[in-house]
Amino acid sequence: MTTHDTAPGAAVLIEDVHKAYGQVRAVDGVSLRVEQGEFFGILGPNGAGKTTLIEMVEGLREPDRGTIAVLGTTPWPRDVALLRRIGVQTQASAFFTRLTAVEHLRTVAELYGLGPDAADRSLAQAGLTEKAGTRVDKLSGGQRQRLAIATALIHRPELIFLDEPTAALDPEVRRTLWDMLRALRGEGRTIIHTTHHLDEAEALCDRVAIMAGGRIVALDSPGNLIRALDAPTRLSVPAGRLSVHKAEAVDGVARAYEEAGEVVMETREPGRALVAVGELTGLDQVRTRTATLEDAYLRLTGSEHTA
Numbered sequence: 001m002t003t004h005d006t007a008p009g010a011a012v013l014i015e016d017v018h019k020a021y022g023q024v025r026a027v028d029g030v031s032l033r034v035e036q037g038e039f040f041g042i043l044g045p046n047g048a049g050k051t052t053l054i055e056m057v058e059g060l061r062e063p064d065r066g067t068i069a070v071l072g073t074t075p076w077p078r079d080v081a082l083l084r085r086i087g088v089q090t091q092a093s094a095f096f097t098r099l100t101a102v103e104h105l106r107t108v109a110e111l112y113g114l115g116p117d118a119a120d121r122s123l124a125q126a127g128l129t130e131k132a133g134t135r136v137d138k139l140s141g142g143q144r145q146r147l148a149i150a151t152a153l154i155h156r157p158e159l160i161f162l163d164e165p166t167a168a169l170d171p172e173v174r175r176t177l178w179d180m181l182r183a184l185r186g187e188g189r190t191i192i193h194t195t196h197h198l199d200e201a202e203a204l205c206d207r208v209a210i211m212a213g214g215r216i217v218a219l220d221s222p223g224n225l226i227r228a229l230d231a232p233t234r235l236s237v238p239a240g241r242l243s244v245h246k247a248e249a250v251d252g253v254a255r256a257y258e259e260a261g262e263v264v265m266e267t268r269e270p271g272r273a274l275v276a277v278g279e280l281t282g283l284d285q286v287r288t289r290t291a292t293l294e295d296a297y298l299r300l301t302g303s304e305h306t307a
């Protein structure tokens, strides 16, 4: 086992890592540091290199070049002691499908040398206690997703990898899972979260790395990435309430147009424009939209494609 001089506080330290498949440079010189206790997002379009990067961090693939330290240890070649300190949830999580949820978890607990209480605890943590006696193949998609997370958490790992944990879940279940993930972070665990759900990354992540073409094109907190966009605020009112012509003349409005039954006004002085719109139409049904992480993501990954 090789240990690195990771500065205290780093859960993962990646330095100039490269990985190619033939001619495809899947990961092309990535460096980043994830702090302990951080909720860190990895975002990027299909084929950006996220999975390849994460698999190298998890010790499933060997980098061609560069170094990776996970909890102070090199993950390749695979290190059993490290595996006990990390938890991995993937889209293809394997279950003992003919067992009940609790039997499945107790079996996994035994594989880690843990008692049944570990299974009961992670079942409760995932909000699945009610489904303890349900066979895994009878669980809904969302319940299975939670079971995958419960399975990844059973041995109380310090570092948790989540891959699209809320894919295909209904909005209510997604929010419940968000609460669960926030609680994990509250316990001081480090979470590395790969997702295409930008609202989720914005709501949960302390920082995100946006990848495109095997490289990191941005790395910052969602708030800073959004602010860096310097995008206008959009105010909108139902189309019948105000003409585009009048909207253009509103104090503080830079541009106005009609879209999906609404007149949209772009402004860099939202306070001033809102007061003026309020005087014209009243504030009832006026909507305000500021830039989101999705806007920042589209700008950053779009420019990368045209580069």
Ligand SMILES: Nc1ncnc2c1ncn2[C@@H]1O[C@H](COP(=O)(O)OP(=O)(O)OP(=O)(O)O)[C@@H](O)[C@H]1O
Binding pocket: 021, 024, 025, 026, 044, 045, 046, 047, 048, 049, 050, 051, 052, 053
């Ligand atoms: N086993 C493999 N053999 C050959 N090429 C691969 C292999 N795995 C990935 N690639 C290629 O490497 C590049 C990066 O793929 P990767 O799966 O890491 O991206 P990703 O960001 O995880 O994408 P997605 O969001 O679609 O999961 C892609 O061009 C992909 O086609």
